[in-house]
Structures are given as C-alpha cells and as structure tokens.
Amino acid sequence: MAVTPLEAPDLAATSAAVLSVRQLVKHYRARGAQRRLGSAVRAVDGVSFDIGPDETLGLVGETGCGKSTVARLVTRLIEPTSGMVSYAGTDITRWSERRLRPLRREVQIVFQDPYSSLNPRRRVGSIVGDPLRVHGLGTKAEREARVADVLRRVGLDSAHVGRYPHQFSGGQRQRIGLARALVTNPRLIVADEPVSALDVSIQAQVLNLIADLRSELGLSLLFISHDVSVIRHVSDRVAVMYLGKLVEVAQTECLFSEPAHPYTASLLASVPRARTTGAPRHRVGVVGEPPSPLSPPSGCRFRTRCPFAQRVCAEVEPQLTRQGAGGSVACHFPLSRES
Structure with missing residues (x-):
C-alpha cells in the first residue's frame, strides 16, 4: 500500500523548515508547600530552533534539563505554556486534538x-x-x-x-x-532517548538502522539523548540544553572540535576518549549539581557551576547569538578558538 503524504492543503510546505520552534515555554505548577508559595517548575523556558528537510538535529543535555518535555511539546502531546510550534510553515500551537489528527501521520x-x-x-x-x-x-x-x-x-x-x-x-x-x-x-520523527534503555551492542544496531532509514526515506529527525557520543553519531547539528534553555547550537563537527559554551565543553570533557587530533581543545571541569528548576539562578543559569562566571553573569541573562560561522552560543564569555 502506498501511504501518501498528508493531503490537507493548510499544511502545505510554506517554509524551508520542516519544524520551527519559537520561544517555547512549559511551566508546571509545583506541589505541596512550593505550590502554596506560587512556585512553578520551569521545565522548558524559551527554546527556539529549526529542523530542515532531511536534517537531524541532536538535542543533548543532562537528565532533567527538559529534553523530553521538548519532545512532547513539539509533537503536541502536551500543551505549551507559551511560545510557538510551526510545522511546514503552519502554526499548530493551539490546534485542537481533532484538527491535529491528520498531522499525526506526518x-x-x-x-x-x-x-x-x-x-x-x-x-x-x-x-x-x-x-x-x-x-x-x-x-x-x-x-x-x-x-x-x-x-x-x-x-x-x-x-x-x-x-x-x-x-x-x-x-x-x-x-x-x-x-x-x-x-x-511520516516526514518528521522525534526520537526521545531511543537507545538509552538498550545494551551498548544493541544501541549500535538501532542507531545504524535509524541512520539508514533516514537516508533511505528522506526523514527529518529530532534526536534526543544525554549521551554526547550517540548525538555525534547521528546528528547534522547539535543543540545543547541546560536547565530548560538552549546554551549552544552548532554544526556537529564544529561543536565537538571547538565548543563555545563552557557547559558544552564540560559535557565533552566527561566522555572518555583516546588521545586524538580530533579531541576538543577545551576541557572544562564542572562541580556540583544543576540548580532546581523551581528556582533557577538569575542571569546565566549555568553560572553557579561555571569556572569563568563573573558579576555580569548573575545580572544579565545571555541570549543565543551567532559566533562566527560555527553556530550560536548563549554566553557572556564564550570559549574562543584562539584560547
């Protein structure tokens, strides 16, 4: 049986991006005493990215940073607090479940x-x-x-x-x-930690299968994992997430060879590797645990663990800004290629 693409005319591709996410936010009401204080769990707090045709975007970060919440938001399994999710140029953020049904094919x-x-x-x-x-x-x-x-x-x-x-x-x-x-x-698949529960040898088989199917079928893919080695294997570009926010987005090889954000460098430094010419130049040591999403730090959320933090990091929240041709980074003092 030939399964044709989605035929609804209001979903015709009007944008180069298959998926566009803009300032996506998801807050959950806290429980117990924190709820009485009016606190909210800021699971996702202003995330923006695009995925192009036949492209794989890897989303990586520590457990609890909001990656799986992003997966459920972009597939409209849960409702966003604010922000926009656009598929093929059409805003689907507030669509009803009935209107979303044909989209589920895509x-x-x-x-x-x-x-x-x-x-x-x-x-x-x-x-x-x-x-x-x-x-x-x-x-x-x-x-x-x-x-x-x-x-x-x-x-x-x-x-x-x-x-x-x-x-x-x-x-x-x-x-x-x-x-x-x-x-x-489908045109887009969101893979939420699809190999984390598998043995290492089986992981490789499933990853190779996903890569082959993506090439064969022309899929776009949002691939989510806490394992940077897995992300490197499957991704064209990588978005690094920390405590509900993206801190760096770059082409895969550029990010792995020259990370610009100290958090990205710390993730790569945590991966055991042999000495090779392709190893990243910066090895940043990070101590402590991530802060609670109930009360994230002011300014840069990574500043409480960053060895390069200064006063401005607590006062001004850094925004994702382009750094050369390598990608974008949200840091007041990004790591440079010359350092």
Missing part, C-alpha cells in the same frame, strides 16, 4: 522505554498497523502488506506480526516502536 515519536511504550496485550501486527486503521488508510489486505514491509525495513520478520511484545528482546521492541512510527510514512 509527525511521529519514538519513546525512550521499549518496554512500557508497547501495549503488552496487543500483537505486533496490531501495534504497528493501528495507525493505518485509525487514519483510514488502505484496505485490510493493504494494511497487512504495509505492516510486513515496514517490519522488514526495521530488520524484523513479517512472521512476527502474531507475537506479543514480551516475546521480544529490548532491541527488537525498539525496532517495533520504530516500525510503528514509520508505518504512516
């Missing part, structure tokens, strides 16, 4: 946990094929043929359609999740 998500993201009571054929049925695509025979084809693309046998998720390994379950995301022929 924008799919792969979840982090391959164990809890699959319904244990449904067979694989139903799990992968349900999106086709929900969107009314094809006859029953055509849907079955499409499911078999997608399972083959992700490295599974079509005979697996009658099995349940518990009969598969973790890597196979993640392949099933990927097949479910691919079955409607």
Whole structure:
C-alpha cells in the first residue's frame, strides 16, 4: 500500500523548515508547600530552533534539563505554556486534538522505554498497523502488506506480526516502536532517548538502522539523548540544553572540535576518549549539581557551576547569538578558538 503524504492543503510546505520552534515555554505548577508559595517548575523556558528537510538535529543535555518535555511539546502531546510550534510553515500551537489528527501521520515519536511504550496485550501486527486503521488508510489486505514491509525495513520478520511484545528482546521492541512510527510514512520523527534503555551492542544496531532509514526515506529527525557520543553519531547539528534553555547550537563537527559554551565543553570533557587530533581543545571541569528548576539562578543559569562566571553573569541573562560561522552560543564569555 502506498501511504501518501498528508493531503490537507493548510499544511502545505510554506517554509524551508520542516519544524520551527519559537520561544517555547512549559511551566508546571509545583506541589505541596512550593505550590502554596506560587512556585512553578520551569521545565522548558524559551527554546527556539529549526529542523530542515532531511536534517537531524541532536538535542543533548543532562537528565532533567527538559529534553523530553521538548519532545512532547513539539509533537503536541502536551500543551505549551507559551511560545510557538510551526510545522511546514503552519502554526499548530493551539490546534485542537481533532484538527491535529491528520498531522499525526506526518509527525511521529519514538519513546525512550521499549518496554512500557508497547501495549503488552496487543500483537505486533496490531501495534504497528493501528495507525493505518485509525487514519483510514488502505484496505485490510493493504494494511497487512504495509505492516510486513515496514517490519522488514526495521530488520524484523513479517512472521512476527502474531507475537506479543514480551516475546521480544529490548532491541527488537525498539525496532517495533520504530516500525510503528514509520508505518504512516511520516516526514518528521522525534526520537526521545531511543537507545538509552538498550545494551551498548544493541544501541549500535538501532542507531545504524535509524541512520539508514533516514537516508533511505528522506526523514527529518529530532534526536534526543544525554549521551554526547550517540548525538555525534547521528546528528547534522547539535543543540545543547541546560536547565530548560538552549546554551549552544552548532554544526556537529564544529561543536565537538571547538565548543563555545563552557557547559558544552564540560559535557565533552566527561566522555572518555583516546588521545586524538580530533579531541576538543577545551576541557572544562564542572562541580556540583544543576540548580532546581523551581528556582533557577538569575542571569546565566549555568553560572553557579561555571569556572569563568563573573558579576555580569548573575545580572544579565545571555541570549543565543551567532559566533562566527560555527553556530550560536548563549554566553557572556564564550570559549574562543584562539584560547
């Protein structure tokens, strides 16, 4: 069965970017005593980025920085507090669930946990094929043929359609999740930590599979991970997130060879590596834990852990500004190529 792109005329591509996010904010009401004080958890606090056709943007940062919240915001699984999400040039930020239904064919998500993201009571054929049925695509025979084809693309046998998720390994379950995301022929896939729950050897297989499928199908991809090595392997550009904000966005090789933000340099310094000519010049040591998103520091949110922080860092919040041809950085004292 040929699954055609989304046909709704109001979603026709009017922008070079497949996905545009502008000043996206998501605050959660705090609980207990903090709620009585009127505090809010600032999970995402003014994030902006674009993803172009056939491009993979890697989103990296420590656990709890807001990466998964971004994934759910851009796929409209949760409502933003403010800001804009635009798909193919159309603002979808305030669309109703009914209006979003046809968009679900175009924008799919792969979840982090391959164990809890699959319904244990449904067979694989139903799990992968349900999106086709929900969107009314094809006859029953055509849907079955499409499911078999997608399972083959992700490295599974079509005979697996009658099995349940518990009969598969973790890597196979993640392949099933990927097949479910691919079955409607989407244009954009959001992969939220898709290999973090897998063994290292299985991680490599799934990453190579994602890279092959992206090239073969012409997908755009938002790939989220806390592992900078994984991000480097799959991404064209990288956005670094800290405590709800982006602190650096750059081309992958530029960011890994010459990080501009001290936080980026500290992330790269934490990765064990052999001595090579491609290793980054700056190795920044960072101490302490990230501050609470209930009460982030004034000015630069990284200043409480930054070895280069000065008075202005506490008084003025740095904005993402272009630094040469290498990308953008939000820092009053970015690391220079000459230092």
